Amino acid sequence: QVHLVESGGGLVQAGGSLRLSCRASGSIVSINAMGWYRQAPGKQRELVGLRTGDGFTNYADSVRGRFTVSVDNAQNTVDLQMTTLKPEDTGVYYCYVDVERRHGEFYTEDESWGQGTQVTVSS
Numbered sequence: 001q002v003h004l005v006e007s008g009g010g011l012v013q014a015g016g017s018l019r020l021s022c023r024a025s026g027s028i029v030s031i032n033a034m035g036w037y038r039q040a041p042g043k044q045r046e047l048v049g050l051r052t053g054d055g056f057t058n059y060a061d062s063v064r065g066r067f068t069v070s071v072d073n074a075q076n077t078v079d080l081q082m083t084t085l086k087p088e089d090t091g092v093y094y095c096y097v098d099v100e101r102r103h104g105e106f107y108t109e110d111e112s113w114g115q116g117t118q119v120t121v122s123s
Contacts (some may be wrong), residue, residue, distance in 0.1 A: 002112035006095050010116035011086055016121075020080040022095030022114055025117040029107065032098040034071050034078040038119075040091040048093065049080065062088070087120045092116040 008020035018120055022034065035050030035057075037069050049069035051057045068081045078095060095114035 002028065002101070002110050004095050004097065004112055004114040006114040008080075008094075009046055009093060009119050010120065011120045014085060014121055014123050016085050017081070017083045018085065019082070020093055020095075020119075021113075022097075023076050024076040024078075024095075024097045024099065024112070025105070026110075027101045028076050028099045029102050030100045032071055032100065032109065033070070034079045034095075034097045035069055036078070036093055036102060037096055037108060038089075038091040038093045040088075043091075045094065050078065050096070051078070053122045077122060082119070086121075087121045089121045090120065090121050091119060094115060094118050 003025045008021045012018050033052045036048040037045050038048050039045040047060050049059045051069050051071045068085045070079045094116045098111045101110050
């Protein structure tokens with residue numbers, strides 16, 4: 001299975017910045033997609049930013065221009081740099097990966113979610 005370790009997050013005042021990091025491990029051969037989702041209290045999980053294998057990053061309209069997803073394919077890491085944070089950015093942020101893994105002579109496509117990290121933006 002794919003193992004994800006998230007770091008970063010915390011409490012910040014509105015207008016501030018935070019950086020989240022996520023490292024994936026587990027016989028990974030290639031990355032199909034890596035990115036971040038978030039879930040606010042009482043709401044469904046939503047896309048924040050997702051980098052696909054073609055190098056394109058899709059951002060939610062609410063974060064475009066403020067958040068940046070960066071992927072290091074050699075290290076299997078994905079970071080989320082968040083700037084000009086707003087109270088409505090508060091929530092649990094989840095790392096997401098879609099990777100190709102090798103099992104001896106066989107390959108599988110696997111998806112995995114991180115454990116989630118809390119981001120709280122005070123007004």
